[in-house]
Amino acid sequence: MNQVIKTPNLDRKPSSLRYYQEGPPTSVDLKTWRLTIIGLVENELHFSYEDLLQLPQIEESRRMVCVCNWSIRRFWKGVLLSTVIEMGGVTQPEKLYLKQTSIGTNEKGVYESTIPLGDALSRRAVLVHAVDGEPLPMEQGYPLRLYDFGLYGYKNVKGLSTIKITDQYEYGEWEQRAGYDKNGIVRPKKYFIVDLKKWRFVEKEGEVTEF
Numbered sequence: 001m002n003q004v005i006k007t008p009n010l011d012r013k014p015s016s017l018r019y020y021q022e023g024p025p026t027s028v029d030l031k032t033w034r035l036t037i038i039g040l041v042e043n044e045l046h047f048s049y050e051d052l053l054q055l056p057q058i059e060e061s062r063r064m065v066c067v068c069n070w071s072i073r074r075f076w077k078g079v080l081l082s083t084v085i086e087m088g089g090v091t092q093p094e095k096l097y098l099k100q101t102s103i104g105t106n107e108k109g110v111y112e113s114t115i116p117l118g119d120a121l122s123r124r125a126v127l128v129h130a131v132d133g134e135p136l137p138m139e140q141g142y143p144l145r146l147y148d149f150g151l152y153g154y155k156n157v158k159g160l161s162t163i164k165i166t167d168q169y170e171y172g173e174w175e176q177r178a179g180y181d182k183n184g185i186v187r188p189k190k191y192f193i194v195d196l197k198k199w200r201f202v203e204k205e206g207e208v209t210e211f
Contacts, residue, residue, distance in 0.1 A: 006132055007074045039165035042089025055079045063208045065186045067152040072194040078128040082121050090165055094118030099164040100157035113155050113172035123150040150206040155184035
């Protein structure tokens with residue numbers, strides 16, 4: 001594997017803590033944390049952090065986009081969502097949805113978001129545990145965040161705890177609180193590209209791959 005190149009101009013990235021949906025937990029005990037996969041599955045799954053690290057890993061340079069009109073390309077490492085979906089024995093994923101629930105806090109509860117499962121699989125969504133060669137910081141969603149890079153960040157839950165496969169497409173936190181689009185797909189418009197230190201217009205919807 002090639003040596004990871006650090007993200008340029010990272011110091012110019014707006015703090016995600018301002019947009020952290022339920023407020024970040026102050027700590028997470030990896031000895032007790034689990035990712036649970038339930039719902040319309042043949043096999044209910046429970047992964048420890050170490051279990052996830054033992055699954056096939058990918059590391060890719062991909063661009064995330066915030067609904068607040070900024071974007072950054074970073075090196076993300078984790079497990080393809082398709083890997084755990086196959087382990088769960090999910091049939092006809094193109095007809096189903098994936099509901100994410102965060103670890104949450106006592107003060108603010110949990111954060112939930114639902115996305116179309118088939119679309120996430122087609123865009124090679126990743127269960128991310130590391131960025132730029134280091135474990136995800138709390139701000140980015142430690143210890144695990146599901147990333148569908150074709151969707152704005154608010155659709156990708158930080159501090160992921162549970163994935164439920166369902167046939168119901170529910171409104172999430174920010175759709176209800178701020179009227180954000182239910183499908184959350186990245187739209188053609190002008191964004192500040194943090195790593196390039198310039199504004200660029202995105203020509204088509206979905207994952208930004210042209211720069």
